[in-house]
Amino acid sequence: MPGRPARSLFFLLGPALLSACVAPRNGPPEPAAPPPRPQPTVPVETPPVATPPPFDIKAVTPNAVESRSGTYRVVAGDTLRRVSDKTGAGSEAIARANDLTAPFVIKVGERLKIPAGRWHQVRGGETGIAIARAYGVEWQRIAELNALEEPYILRTGQRLLLPSATEVAGMSMEERAAAFDLEIDDLITGGEPALAEKEVPAKPVSTAPRTKPLPPTEAVAAARPFSGRFDWPVMGAIKRGFGNFGSGRRNNGINIAAEKGEPVAAAADGVVAYAGTDLSAYGGLILIRHSDTWTTAYGHASELLVTRGQAVKRGQTIARAGATGHVDSPQLHFEIRQGAKPVDPLAYLPKRR
Structure with a gap:
């Protein structure tokens, strides 16, 4: 049908042509609104990589x-x-x-x-x-x-x-x-693998950094002897104390403020029983056995510097502080356990001046 293409083109272009003709007479068109600014996001720190546990x-x-x-x-x-x-x-x-x-x-x-x-x-x-x-x-x-x-x-x-x-x-x-x-x-x-009836747990390996982890088929032996004395792993302010808080929640240790990347020290001589990220709430986590009875825990680390089965000395740097796990600022979650029972670390750490 003659003429239809032209009419179609007019209907398509007409609104655009009309809008071009009605621009304000007193100046150029108003600039377009800027795109919305991106909302800031809370950074989530990635837990350190660790070897598979037993x-x-x-x-x-x-x-x-x-x-x-x-x-x-x-x-x-x-x-x-x-x-x-x-x-x-x-x-x-x-x-x-x-x-x-x-x-x-x-x-x-x-x-x-x-x-x-x-x-x-x-x-x-x-x-x-x-x-x-x-x-x-x-x-x-x-x-x-x-x-x-x-x-x-x-x-x-x-x-x-x-x-x-x-x-x-x-x-x-x-x-x-x-x-x-x-x-x-x-x-x-x-967490330890079963041994033969008369087999003994493996002795701690070198204290050198980046020591190869103990094979997951071998159980970790407790450190001996143990003096029974603990030192502070970091020296920041206490963010949360031991015991109940909030609505029915409980802290089995203390949370100590720290700078990101700050060295975390072993509280006493011992052997690393666990170094990994399998407990999501704690992020990078290390457990150190000091005897058959005493264990310390260090959570929220950004970097793990020791491996399972490694011997450590009091004051040795074992990790770098971070904000991994369920926290929003760099800190250390620190526990002392007698057997499996958590005790208040402040009752066993030196008094601060």
């Missing part, structure tokens, strides 16, 4: 068996471990049920009480954390059921009492999710 190396295959409550008559050749294998119950639990003490001597003809329960038999290299995750329960619940004590080293063939199938079936979704959340006491009590 509980992420050895996969655990569930092998739980049930034992029935009853008695067992000891026969020639029996040991407590052999009775455990025959009945399915843990040897440590059998010893507790019968008031046996080390070296756990049993006699032919003796009748032993056998506790009922659901038991996992530990395999070489397994950690408590990995065992708990294989069954979908919290490691601290297993540690409590088995009355575990320092130095928290599992042994190949050992049987661990698990929560009952009924208890596990009754767990809520929140409780199941919590089984995979880690805390510092989990690392202390369930």
Whole structure:
């Protein structure tokens, strides 16, 4: 149809032509509004890179068996471990049920009480954390059921009492999710790989910086001897003290203000039991064992300068302070633990002048 292209072009160009004709007579067009300014963002510090911990190396295959409550008559050749294998119950639990003490001597003809329960038999290299995750329960619940004590080293063939199938079936979704959340006491009590029955933990390696980490198949030995004295890891102001705060929250250590990159010192001689970033709340985290009883923790580091199994000296720089984890300014989260129990560091650190 003649003429349609021209009309179409007019309708397309018309509004633009008209707008060009109605510009203000008293001056040039007003300048366009500037683009919106970008809003400032809070920088998020990236946690330091660390080697995989033992509980992420050895996969655990569930092998739980049930034992029935009853008695067992000891026969020639029996040991407590052999009775455990025959009945399915843990040897440590059998010893507790019968008031046996080390070296756990049993006699032919003796009748032993056998506790009922659901038991996992530990395999070489397994950690408590990995065992708990294989069954979908919290490691601290297993540690409590088995009355575990320092130095928290599992042994190949050992049987661990698990929560009952009924208890596990009754767990809520929140409780199941919590089984995979880690805390510092989990690392202390369930972070080391199981050893053979008479195998000893590895001795600390060199104090030199950047020492190669101890293989994840070897357990860390506690440092000896330990003087029982701690020094300040940094000297900033206390941002948050030990104990409860807010609505139902608790600080298991103290938070000390620090400059970004400031050296963090070991509070006492010891051996590094953990150096990594697996606990998101703490960012870069180091745990140092000072004996079978005492452990210190150092969190929110921007750089880790020591490795698992490395010996350290009091005052040695082990990390650089930062703001990794759930904090918004550079600081050090510092804990002192007696066993797995946190204590107020201010009661053990020198008084400031």
